[in-house]
Amino acid sequence: MRLSIEPGIVLCCIVAATACAAKPDAATPPADSAAVSQAFHARSDALQKAETTKDANASASFYAENAVLQGAGMPQINGKANILALYKTFFANPDLKELRGTPSSAMISASGDLAYEVGVNRIVMRSPKGDLLDAGKFLIVWKHERGDWYVASLSFTSDAAAPAPMPATK
Secondary structure, eight states, X not given: OOOXXXXXXXXXXXXXXXXXXXXXXXXXXXXXXXXHXXXXXXXXXXHXXXXXXXXXXXXXXXXXXEEEXXXXXXXXXXXXXXXXXXXXXXXXXXXXXXXXXXXXXXXEOXXXXXXXXXXXXXXXXXXXXXXXXXXEEEEEEEEEETTEEEEEEEEEEESSSSOEEOOOOO
């Protein structure tokens, strides 16, 4: 019995093998991991600045269209439009004196398409009895899409059962 191999099949096998060999392994870091890291940290810093300056539109622009926000004491918020509405409501509150997030660590995946960041947050609200401080923590999951980093998910919690009165300043 004689085995006959079609030249087209051989060519297809060679092309498929070459494509598989050229595909980077999932554990292989991106070509320029320093550039990926720099872009990620610049994006994270810009989100923190937008929130600190109480810019609702700029803050929401960092979120993916299908992002999820899970805040302490509130139902889950789904989607960029709903997250924008939350920012607008929160930043319109005249009693909001300060919102500041400070990342403490971040990890970028070897493939350069996912990252997470943890940190602490500080919210100060005016009240008739004096300023209230709510200190807590956050976890942000970022994804790289359309050439930039976007928040896929944000969760934050308070370290206190309820906001605590701040000591009087002199």
